[in-house]
Amino acid sequence: MIAVKAIIPKKINVKAMDNAWLDEMTKFGKFIIKDFEGVVRPWHEPKPEFQLVRQMTAEGSKLIVRVVGPEEGRKKWAYVNFGTRAHTIRARNAKTLAFPSVYHSGSTPGKKFTIAASSSGPTVYASEVQHPGTEARRFDLVIAEDNQKPYEEWMKAAAPRVAEASGHAIK
Numbered sequence: 180m181i182a183v184k185a186i187i188p189k190k191i192n193v194k195a196m197d198n199a200w201l202d203e204m205t206k207f208g209k210f211i212i213k214d215f216e217g218v219v220r221p222w223h224e225p226k227p228e229f230q231l232v233r234q235m236t237a238e239g240s241k242l243i244v245r246v247v248g249p250e251e252g253r254k255k256w257a258y259v260n261f262g263t264r265a266h267t268i269r270a271r272n273a274k275t276l277a278f279p280s281v282y283h284s285g286s287t288p289g290k291k292f293t294i295a296a297s298s299s300g301p302t303v304y305a306s307e308v309q310h311p312g313t314e315a316r317r318f319d320l321v322i323a324e325d326n327q328k329p330y331e332e333w334m335k336a337a338a339p340r341v342a343e344a345s346g347h348a349i350k
């Protein structure tokens with residue numbers, strides 16, 4: 180003899196589930212923000228600040244880091260992260276520019292860690308100079324690549340907690 184009984188599962192608490200996913204994204208996002216803050220830690224003021232934006236779409240979850248803070252800090256981030264083309268720098272409020280003859284960058288393309296930049300040598304005076312441009316450091320891409328797999332693992336490990344928040348524990 181066969182007995183058939185329909186089992187109707189209880190309703191999923193979608194709001195609680197979404198909130199649990201967002202909480203997990205926020206927890207992991209703090210590590211990503213620390214990576215961005217670590218890049219600019221040795222920079223001189225003003226520095227950019229970073230804000231976490233969480234997105235949940237039909238394709239999955241996404242963490243976005245927005246560059247915020249003082250305008251000069253945001254500009255500095257853009258120049259270093261995305262690079263600059265060669266350009267002319269002219270004296271505006273004085274007859275000449277004055278700058279050290281030797282400069283050592285504090286960062287390297289493709290690396291997410293920086294040190295304080297330094298300069299030395301005799302002072303050079305010129306009414307204008309041809310800046311060679313700055314090679315893009317792409318800290319954003321390096322940090323994203325470094326965190327992709329750990330983020331996927333974090334979210335996979337979070338699934339039982341999220342399921343429990345929805346009212347459907349995974350056993």
